[in-house]
Amino acid sequence: QVQLVESGGALVQAGDSLRVSCAASGGTFSRYHMGWFRQAPGKERKFIAVISRSGGYTAYGDSVKGRFTISRDNAKNTVYLQLNSLKPEDTAVYYCAAETNSDVISTALRAYDAWGQGTQVTVSS
Numbered sequence: 337q338v339q340l341v342e343s344g345g346a347l348v349q350a351g352d353s354l355r356v357s358c359a360a361s362g363g364t365f366s367r368y369h370m371g372w373f374r375q376a377p378g379k380e381r382k383f384i385a386v387i388s389r390s391g392g393y394t395a396y397g398d399s400v401k402g403r404f405t406i407s408r409d410n411a412k413n414t415v416y417l418q419l420n421s422l423k424p425e426d427t428a429v430y431y432c433a434a435e436t437n438s439d440v441i442s443t444a445l446r447a448y449d450a451w452g453q454g455t456q457v458t459v460s461s
Contacts, residue, residue: 338363345455358432374428
C-alpha cells in the first residue's frame with residue numbers, strides 16, 4: 337500500500353510562488369497516475385491537476401490553468417505542484433493522491449484510492 341506525504345505548504349502573499357511536494361513510499365510510484373486536489377474551509381475537495389505515469393500527459397482545473405504546473409520525478413518517487421501568481425482564493429489544504437488500480441487518467445476524486453494528509457497553503461492579500 338502506497339503512502340503519500342505532502343510538504344511545502346506555507347503562508348505567502350498574493351502574487352507569490354510556491355512549490356509543494358508529495359513523496360510516495362511503499363508502492364510502485366511509476367505505475368500510478370498522480371493527482372493534486374485542494375479543499376478550502378467549508379467547501380468540497382476539488383480537482384487541481386493530474387499527471388500520467390510517465391509524466392507525458394497533464395491536465396488542470398480551470399481555476400489554476402496557466403498558473404499551476406504539475407510534474408513528477410519517478411526516480412525520486414515524488415510529484416510536485418508549482419503554484420505561481422497565487423491569489424487569496426487559492427487558500428486551501430492541498431492533497432496529493434494516487435490512482436493505484438486504474439489505467440484511466442481521471443480528474444474525479446472517486447478514482448483515487450491513496451491520499452496524503454494534506455499541506456496548508458494560505459495566500460494573504
